[in-house]
Amino acid sequence: MNNQELNVGEYVDQMALLLDLRLRNEYRDGVVANFERIKAIAQLVNSFPLPEEIEAAPIFEP
Numbered sequence: 001m002n003n004q005e006l007n008v009g010e011y012v013d014q015m016a017l018l019l020d021l022r023l024r025n026e027y028r029d030g031v032v033a034n035f036e037r038i039k040a041i042a043q044l045v046n047s048f049p050l051p052e053e054i055e056a057a058p059i060f061e062p
Contacts, residue, residue, distance in 0.1 A: 004035055008032050008035045008036050008039060009032050012031050012032050
């Protein structure tokens with residue numbers, strides 16, 4: 001993974017274009033704010049170190 005910082009506003013604009021989603025201007029700031037929150041949560045999860053010997057379970061059983 002590279003160390004480039006994600007521009008969330010640009011990401012939202014590009015994904016809306018890609019998905020042909022007509023994102024109205026009055027909702028864009030809220031969508032960007034939610035993606036900023038998602039990004040912060042993902043960074044927390046991705047920064048958690050996992051041991052090399054851990055294996056993915058083939059079936060999830062709660």
